[in-house]
Amino acid sequence: MSLLENLEWRYATKKMNGKAVPQEKVDYILEAARLSPSSSGLQPYRVIVVTDPEIKEKMKPIAWDQSQITDASHILVFAAWENYTEEKIKAVFKETLTARGLPLDKMDAYRERLWGMYSQLPEEWHAHHAAKQAYIAFGTAIAAAAEQKVDATPMEGFDPEGLDALLGLKELGLKSAVVLPLGYRDEENDWLAGMKKFRTPKEEFIITSDELVEQ
Ligand SMILES: Cc1cc2nc3c(=O)[nH]c(=O)nc-3n(C[C@H](O)[C@H](O)[C@H](O)COP(=O)(O)O)c2cc1C
Incomplete structure (x- = not known):
């Protein structure tokens, strides 16, 4: 199936059937998330994989009692850095340059300019910017799950604060951004299964430069 066919197939599953997703499919989805691009390649987020039934039970009320939390076999929690620091940025650049066999000072000017900019910005901006990067990986994971014929919500x-406290994310310098339960649809009991997909029509969604009003 093509990417577009997989995206048509997937939907935000409301009721899952409790069947476990095989580990190799979960690994594939996680690898797609890991390979996602991020601003300056910093990957300022981590993915927490929750399978423990007790933790899932505790997560459910935090997630508005949504049944997918306990009916999915794996819950991916995309958690972003609470802030950027010069040390964190230096560490990523060092690892990247080392992996590429490049001189460690090769990116100094770029890195200093980057930190010069980030260091001026408020803490909320840092957390928000990091969370935006996590959403890119989240989107990639959604597409990868569809390719694996794994349902996801x-x-x-x-x-977020309740989830951070439950998972001890503050201690890791992380804040939960978005969650992706993985499992299989319960066709009979999911009101959304088989419903027509609705999206903004193409003519409205895409605006070409020819349509822009001259300023
Ligand atoms: C960032 C984000 C957050 C969402 N949060 C929820 C949620 O908490 N519970 C839920 O059932 N669906 C949630 N949805 C699903 C959307 O409602 C759904 O993706 C949208 O209506 C498009 O439908 P489709 O995904 O079935 O094609 C969320 C989707 C996104 C992208």
């Missing part, structure tokens, strides 16, 4: 319906 993109989820912002949860209390």
